[in-house]
Amino acid sequence: MEEKEIKVIHPTDVEPVIGEVGWKVIPSVSRLYANSDRIWLAWVYFDPKGSHDWHTHKEHDEAFFVVSGEIDFYYKQNGQIVKETLKDGDAAFVPMGLEHKWQNGGKPLKGIVAKSPAPPGAGV
Secondary structure: OOOOOOOOOOHHHOOOEEOOOOEEEEEEEOHHHHOOOOOEEEEEEEOOOOEEEEEOOOOOEEEEEEEEOEEEEEEEEOOEEEEEEEEOOOEEEEOOOOOEEEEOOOOOEEEEEEEEOOOOOOOO
16 A cells, blocks of 8 residues: 655645636645545636536536635536525535536635545646
8 A cells, every 4th residue: 555645735836727717726635736546625716707617527526615705506407407606605515427517706716626536637
């Protein structure tokens, strides 16, 4: 069994992942930065009107926590589109396979996103 090391990761030590429509992710705990394959953890920022299109995670669950700001979380359930607005302190759990998207309604958002197990992309 490979011995794991304690890692301290500072945001300035990592390469941000910039999204196409007003968002960025700064990975912290990942395969690349912490030699972790069980969990992936990152800061996430959405500019006003920033969004992330419909997508599904086929190999991991996702948790999203709002540190500050506001974001609309859309997901598909029983053939319907459901919208939830998340604000300071709110969290969402996105189970593997759930089709969803994120859209910022106007306030800058700072959040934390976690995926388990760690995905193969985005700052691995």
